[in-house]
Amino acid sequence: MKTKTKPTSKTKPTNGDAHKAPPAAAAKPAKTPKPGLNADQMGKQQREISVSEFFTKNRHLLGFDNPRKALLTAVKEAVDNALDASEEAGILPEVTVKLEAVGEGDAPPPAVSQATRFRVTVVDHGPGIVREQIPRVFAKLLYGSKFHRLRMSRGQQGIGISAAGMYGQLTTGKPVKIISRTGQNKPAHYFEVQIDTKKNEPIILEKKEIEWEKHRGTQVTIELEGRYQKGRASVDEYMELSSIANPHAQFTYITPEGETKVYTRAIHQLPDPPKEIKPHPYGIELGMLLKMLQDTKSHWVSGFLSTDFSRVSPQTAEEICKAANLNAHKRPKDVVGPEAEALYKSIQTTKLMAPPTNCLSPIGERAVLAGLYRQIKGDFYTAVSRPPAVYRGNPFIIEAGLAYGKGPEAIAAPEKKVPLAEGEAKANEDNELARVIRFANRVPLVYQQSACATFKAVLDTTWKNYGISQSRGAPPAGPMVVFVHMASVWVPFTSESKEAIADYDEIHKEITLAMRECGRRLGVFIKRRERAHHESKRRDLFELYIDEVVEACKRLKGGKLATAELKARLTEIAKKRTGGQKTDEVLGPTGPTGLPNSIIVTAEGVEGDIPVDTAAPETISLEAPIPAAPMAVEPAATPETRAKGPAAKGRVKPAAKKKASTPKAKVKSAKKAARPKRKK
Ligand SMILES: Nc1ncnc2c1ncn2[C@@H]1O[C@H](COP(=O)(O)OP(=O)(O)O)[C@@H](O)[C@H]1O
Numbered sequence: 071m072k073t074k075t076k077p078t079s080k081t082k083p084t085n086g087d088a089h090k091a092p093p094a095a096a097a098k099p100a101k102t103p104k105p106g107l108n109a110d111q112m113g114k115q116q117r118e119i120s121v122s123e124f125f126t127k128n129r130h131l132l133g134f135d136n137p138r139k140a141l142l143t144a145v146k147e148a149v150d151n152a153l154d155a156s157e158e159a160g161i162l163p164e165v166t167v168k169l170e171a172v173g174e175g176d177a178p179p180p181a182v183s184q185a186t187r188f189r190v191t192v193v194d195h196g197p198g199i200v201r202e203q204i205p206r207v208f209a210k211l212l213y214g215s216k217f218h219r220l221r222m223s224r225g226q227q228g229i230g231i232s233a234a235g236m237y238g239q240l241t242t243g244k245p246v247k248i249i250s251r252t253g254q255n256k257p258a259h260y261f262e263v264q265i266d267t268k269k270n271e272p273i274i275l276e277k278k279e280i281e282w283e284k285h286r287g288t289q290v291t292i293e294l295e296g297r298y299q300k301g302r303a304s305v306d307e308y309m310e311l312s313s314i315a316n317p318h319a320q321f322t323y324i325t326p327e328g329e330t331k332v333y334t335r336a337i338h339q340l341p342d343p344p345k346e347i348k349p350h351p352y353g354i355e356l357g358m359l360l361k362m363l364q365d366t367k368s369h370w371v372s373g374f375l376s377t378d379f380s381r382v383s384p385q386t387a388e389e390i391c392k393a394a395n396l397n398a399h400k401r402p403k404d405v406v407g408p409e410a411e412a413l414y415k416s417i418q419t420t421k422l423m424a425p426p427t428n429c430l431s432p433i434g435e436r437a438v439l440a441g442l443y444r445q446i447k448g449d450f451y452t453a454v455s456r457p458p459a460v461y462r463g464n465p466f467i468i469e470a471g472l473a474y475g476k477g478p479e480a481i482a483a484p485e486k487k488v489p490l491a492e493g494e495a496k497a498n499e500d501n502e503l504a505r506v507i508r509f510a511n512r513v514p515l516v517y518q519q520s521a522c523a524t525f526k527a528v529l530d531t532t533w534k535n536y537g538i539s540q541s542r543g544a545p546p547a548g549p550m551v552v553f554v555h556m557a558s559v560w561v562p563f564t565s566e567s568k569e570a571i572a573d574y575d576e577i578h579k580e581i582t583l584a585m586r587e588c589g590r591r592l593g594v595f596i597k598r599r600e601r602a603h604h605e606s607k608r609r610d611l612f613e614l615y616i617d618e619v620v621e622a623c624k625r626l627k628g629g630k631l632a633t634a635e636l637k638a639r640l641t642e643i644a645k646k647r648t649g650g651q652k653t654d655e656v657l658g659p660t661g662p663t664g665l666p667n668s669i670i671v672t673a674e675g676v677e678g679d680i681p682v683d684t685a686a687p688e689t690i691s692l693e694a695p696i697p698a699a700p701m702a703v704e705p706a707a708t709p710e711t712r713a714k715g716p717a718a719k720g721r722v723k724p725a726a727k728k729k730a731s732t733p734k735a736k737v738k739s740a741k742k743a744a745r746p747k748r749k750k
């Protein structure tokens with residue numbers, strides 16, 4: 071902005087240039103300032119702000135700050151709810167997401183890349199929603215079943231799907247359309263609702279019973295201003311990541327271009343249902359304690375402590391009261407002021423057991439491994455589940471995983487023309503930084519990476535210790551995907567849009583420990599593989615000369631020599647001198663000894679326990695286009711092998727199409743050019 075320098079200018083200086091007010095202006099006779107408002111006048115301006123009005127103005131807090139992100143957030147909120155509801159009802163989740171570009175008004179839809187409006191439809195096969203609740207669930211902010219309980223779930227605040235609906239209404243004027251049915255013998259209800267932002271109450275525009283082919287479930291359709299782009303932080307990526315973190319769920323995704331992607335289940339069992347827990351005393355603040363003292367149904371303080379909190383036995387409750395110099399039989403409502411403070415202090419200093427952890431439902435090492443293996447191409451996979459830990463009284467579990475390498479196909483057909491020398495491969499991989507995929511309560515987090523505790527902990531891990539190069543303040547380098555999941559009854563997000571996990575020390579430490587274990591295993595794998603490659607190269611060299619040596623010996627012996635025997639013995643020696651069986655093991659298909667919950671992929675096969683439920687008839691079909699199926703119809707899965715699935719998008723470039731060489735050929739040193747050609 072240009073700074074006004076005209077001395078006669080009557081324009082008020084803006085904040086930025088106030089201090090630069092030209093001296094000439096000061097010379098002018100001072101204007102008598104307008105009298106300000108008095109308290110009465112100000113009082114008349116005070117008004118209540120409804121939560122919907124607040125979030126209309128602050129939509130960025132809910133993840134609707136730009137059209138691209140808004141599209142993702144709407145999908146995410148609906149999918150979260152579908153998964154939460156299905157799991158809570160004990161139903162294996164089956165979710166269909168459909169995106170369609172729509173034109174403004176009656177205009178036909180423009181090309182997907184040009185479209186600014188989309189229709190998002192998400193259908194689940196869950197328990198459905200009772201008719202009376204439908205309007206408030208979809209058109210009232212801060213309304214939900216999960217906020218007031220301590221139990222692991224994807225949604226927390228009751229501000230997910232209603233916010234998405236409100237954003238749609240604001241940007242396109244269209245209502246949210248819902249179909250829901252709670253059982254085969256029940257009718258399906260159709261609703262069109264909008265939110266009255268002044269009152270934060272639903273307005274019902276349409277409600278009727280309809281015929282619906284589904285026996286049970288919920289379908290929500292929102293039209294909103296959005297943009298669709300593939301790549302990082304896209305709906306496509308979100309769907310892929312969701313399937314990694316929810317291997318028990320089946321997802322069907324119909325892209326705006328009409329392509330159908332089916333992510334089938336890898337695990338045909340629901341995770342153990344997480345139990346609801348009471349708050350742990352260490353996790354509450356004084357204000358919270360005061361409120362709980364007022365709200366409790368208990369008649370005695372001791373009873374209040376032992377029934378309203380977890381890990382407080384009646385005996386411990388007595389001890390707490392005694393330490394606080396408080397009559398254990400006092401009415402909780404009467405415990406206020408200094409007495410309440412003493413009680414609070416006493417609670418904090420009493421030794422208590424850590425909160426129970428059956429409120430958590432971690433993904434599990436095997437499932438993490440299965441998810442990574444199915445979705446990401448690599449040579450090495452590993453998964454680690456940390457024991458439960460606690461931050462601010464909230465139990466949590468960190469799970470981590472790693473997929474490393476470009477897959478044996480890429481090694482068998484390297485893009486480089488010259489075979490790589492030792493160490494060269496690494497330098498080549500250095501251009502690429504690891505990709506960190508983050509999850510909280512099984513929900514992929516795709517925005518605000520650098521603000522997230524998970525990413526910070528990945529940066530703070532010394533990857534050099536494990537043979538991976540890393541620049542200061544950067545993620546480790548190399549073809550690598552790092553997986554981090556935090557499961558907790560209350561994930562401390564940095565904002566309501568639930569994009570990044572707050573960096574509590576306890577959380578950071580747990581992630582770091584998980585990273586170290588993954589790194590250690592990766593280090594062992596890399597070292598073993600390097601050594602084996604080196605030995606295999608030497609063996610090749612020996613073998614190269616064995617024929618010639620045998621021939622020479624035969625000539626010396628005047629043609630009287632058991633050549634086959636000599637050759638076999640020399641080969642045996644060559645093998646012994648080059649790591650023996652070990653080299654074969656590392657390069658060949660045997661188990662990843664000493665590396666728990668790990669998978670190694672070589673050109674010869676897969677080693678380790680692949681925890682995918684192979685008994686299931688379903689197969690993954692990630693890229694095969696299936697004609698757009700109508701919503702709510704079971705899509706046919708097309709058999710596809712994992713190898714055809716996408717590597718971590720944007721991470722692994724498709725290997726140059728070259729004739730696949732033998733596994734041994736992949737380790738030829740650069741010196742090869744200088745030595746005689748090996749006869750095949
Ligand atoms: N697809 C669904 N199936 C069943 N119940 C649902 C579904 N979607 C939403 N709900 C109910 O509506 C409530 C509000 O959803 P939402 O606004 O996303 O908040 P939150 O998920 O944070 O509780 C949920 O708590 C849940 O009880």
Ligand SMILES: [Mg+2]
Pocket residue numbers: 147150151224225226229230231
């Ligand atoms: Mg929700």
